[in-house]
Amino acid sequence: MWILMLRRRMGPLLSLAFVLLLALSVGSPASVGNPEDYAADESERTANENIVFDDYRGKGCVDDSGFVYKLGERFYPGHSNCPCVCTEDGPVCDQPECPRLHPKCTKVEHNGCCPECKEVKNYCEYRGKTYKILEEFKPSPCEWCRCEPNNEVHCVVSDCAVPECVNPVYEPEQCCPICKNGPNCFAGTTIIPAGIEVKVDDCTICRCHSGDWWKPAQCLRRECLNGQSLS
Known part of the structure; x- marks a missing residue:
């Protein structure tokens, strides 16, 4: 009986304690950041804001390597082999008319303002x-x-002359045909030499035209009896 009465009196107090513990666990963060981290971030942001980049516009020129040149000073910016002059608007580079490279050039150098041919196919x-x-x-x-x-x-x-024969031949290492047996012409189907009368049979004498070897030979047929000439 006494125990039952004690539970009834302590019940509301236990419930209240449980609610307070739950509220504290939800409201408080699991971990608290280090104050030194916040200080480091703040100093880094302040340092970045205080960085000042040099501005040479209107005062000088800067080449690809970071070197600074005064106004009016000549220099090579790096992207060009031609000299430039530093102006308020930036570098102004020479643009010469370079000589035309040889079409057979096999080696070109770009050390100077203009490309230079160093080797030509010879x-x-x-x-x-x-x-x-x-x-x-x-x-x-x-x-x-x-x-x-x-x-x-x-x-x-080579322009070869017309051979003076009907049976020219080509010799090795020679361009034009030659008449190995001299000028000649055709008498029917027989080849006869030029310049003389040739008896092609017992009754026929032929002769080549003078200078006209391509023409058939002039032939004279005599009267024959039983294959023998009567003259």
């Missing part, structure tokens, strides 16, 4: 072969060629 290429400047050569029996100073090959093809 040979010619023709049909897979190389030749020196002014070198003469014959790629075929009928061609005569030379490597010109402009690295181009100039060739001349």
Whole structure:
């Protein structure tokens, strides 16, 4: 009986204590920041606000390496090989008319304001072969060629005369055909030499036209009896 009465009197007090503990746990943060951290952040922000960047506009020029030049001073900004003058509006660089590079230039240097050709191809290429400047050569029996100073090959093809025979031949390493047996012409199907009368059979004598080898031979047929000439 006594215990039951004690529980009834202590019940409201226990409930009130539980509510107070719950309120304290919710209202207070789990961890409190270090005051020194806040001081460090504040000092860093203040230092950043106090940084002053130099402004050279209207006072000088700065190259790619950070060097400062006075107004009127000549310098090389780095992105250009041509000299520049520092002005209030910034660097003003020279823009010279550079000489045209050789079309056969194989090595170009950019050390100066203008590009400079340091090596020019001093040979010619023709049909897979190389030749020196002014070198003469014959790629075929009928061609005569030379490597010109402009690295181009100039060739001349031989103009062959018309052979004075009906059976010309081509010899190795010779461009034009030749008549190995001298001038001749056709007498029917027979080839006869030019300049003389030739008896092609017992009754016929032929002779080539003088200078007109391509024409058939002039032939004179005599009267014959049983294959024998009567004259």
